[in-house]
Amino acid sequence: MNTRIISYVISNLFKLMMFLLLFPLAVSVYYQEGLKLSMAYIIPIIILGISSYFLSNKAPENQSFFSKEGLVIVALSWLLISFFGALPFVISGDIPNMIDAFFESVSGFTTTGATILPEVESLNKSIIFWRSFTHLVGGMGVLVLVLAILPKGNNQALHIMRAEVPGPTVGKLVAKMSYNSxxxxxxxxxxxxxMIILLLAGGMSFYDACIHAFGTAGTGGFSSKNTSIGYYNSAYIDYVISVGMLVFGLNFNLFYLLLLGNIKQIFKSEEAKYYLLIIFGITALICVNIYPTYTSISRLIRDVFFTVTSVITTTGYSTVDFNTWPTFSKTLILFLMFSGGCAGSTAGGFKVSRVVILAKKVVREFKKIGHPNKVVNINFEGKTLDKEMLDGIDSYFILYSFTTLILLLITSLESDTFLTAVGSVFGTFNNIGPGLDATGPTSNFSIFSPFLKFILSLGMLLGRLEIIPLLILVSPRIYRKRD
Incomplete structure (x- = not known):
């Protein structure tokens, strides 16, 4: 294993973190929050600077690395940024407990949006800003940003992209990975x-517009208001954020095609079609199911569309408490929590592409009944999927299910109801944020012990990195000189 290149990339990550911490520091100075708040950012900056220097102060001669180095870099990086991202919360005194601060930091960077805070409006403005800013940083991936600013466009960096960008595959837009990033x-x-401009047009202050644009873009869901988007009670803001969440849940490669003017290719995207079909289809089903509880059809459509886009994109913003909806609607919400957004987006979950491919595999098995030797290919996005890709999706589904079961068993030890346990696991592991019952949209995760908060923090990281990198990190075999 090339440990020097690992140290070099993490060293650059620390330098990037130093730069990013300047933003909440500037907010703290602007709002005159005092020296203590400024030190909440200055101290981590100093620690990161010293750590970066001792890790690697120059590029190694051998900059080659492969899949295992990429996986280790990604796992270590996300654990370290989550730790350093928690320090401002602790030093400022806004979240004095380190486990709670780590949970909040992980939730921010993984764009989960789950919180241990019963209310946020009493926090210092720079802390609220940092909390939401982590969504923006983590949404596309912190290492994708590192690759974007590194001077050399090492194409082997595709190993990092594959480990950090969610979805079954990662495609290159252009030849060099640095340009791609x-x-x-x-x-x-x-x-x-x-998004910021559109929210400003809706009457939000610049500060609040930034906070909610960060949460929408990163599909994270942290808000500066205790009642989330429901605070504004504005149809314009609800629809702007709804459409924003929907757009950020799409594969970002489609936006590059849009810039190139390749509109036909965009409309051929099979995943995008199913993604939109799920959103509008489930919106219609829930509207029919809860129609008797509403007196206004326009408000019904607005609330349901917002909730559906928020859950499927794993953003977690809320305008209503879907805990009060009928069981049928909550079951559909659970499916959305599982499905998630598109591959290559900022959304979490299992991903629509995998759901569609698994469904096609089931259909294929039905077609082969009575004709076991019949060859039935599975096509997706205009391509025939090979056995390696299909086996990879099967393996991930098994690993995903097994991890969900383990987290569910652990969480059930501290949950009053089964729905609370399921909702908490789905909300964290799928990077959604709010769960169901005791951890629903109007509640938080403060009810759990420090131990379970730490386990759910790891669950958020497992979900964001799609399990493998963290498992590789604790595998003794990866550190052997020869495999």
Whole structure:
């Protein structure tokens, strides 16, 4: 294993973290929050600077690395940024307990949006900003950003992209990975700026517009208001954020095709079609199911569409408490929690592409009944999927199910109801945020012990990185000189 390149990339990650911490520091200075709040960012910056210097102060001669180095880099990086991201919460005193702060930091960077805070409006403004800013940073992937700013466009960095960007495959937009990362981030930032402008037009302050644009772009869901988006009670804001969540749940490669003017290719995206079909189909089903509880059809459609886009994109913003909906609607919500958004988006979950491919595999088995030797290919996005890809999806589904079961068993030890346990696991492992019952949209995760908060923090990381990198990190075999 090339440990020098691992140290070098993490060293650059620390330098990036130092730069990112300047943003909440600037917010703290602007709002005159005092020296203590400034030190909440200055101290981590100093620690990161010293750590970066001792890790690697120059690029190694051998910069080659392969899949195992990429997986280790990703796992270590996400654990370390979550730890350092928690320090401002602890030092400021806003979240004095380190486990609670780690949970909040992991939730931010993984764009989960789950929280241990009973209310947020009493927090310092720079802390609220940092909390939501982690969504923006983690949405596209912190290492994707590192790759975008590294001077060399090492194509072996595809191993990092594959480990960090969610979905069954990672495609390159252009030849060099550094250019690929820059294109993704430019699209991401421009779309975030557009969200800020649209929210400003809806009457939000610049500060609140930034907070909620970060949560929408990263599909995270942290808000500066205790009642989330419901605070504004604005049809315009609800629809702007609903459409924003929907858009950020799409594969970002589609936006690059849009820039190239390749509209036909966009409309050929099979995953996008199923993604939109699920959103509008389930919106219609829930509307029919809860129609008797509403007096206004326009408000019914607005609330349901917002909730469906929020859950499937794993954002977690809320305008209503879906805990009060009938069982049928809550069952559909659970399916959305499982499904998640598109591959290559900022959304979490199992991913629509995998759900569609698994469904096609079931259909194939039915077609082969009575004709066991019949060859039935599975096509997706205009391509015939090979056995390696199909086996990989099967393996991930088994691993996903097994991990969910383990987390569910552990969480059930501290849950009053089965629905609370299921909702908590789905809400964290699928990076959604709110769960069901005791951890629903109007509740939080403070009810759990420090031990379970730590386990659910690991669950959020497992979900964001799609399990394998963290498992590889604790595998003794990966550190052997020869495999």
């Amino acid at each position: 820059r294109i993704l981030y430019i699209i991401y930032i421009v779309m975030t700026i557009i």
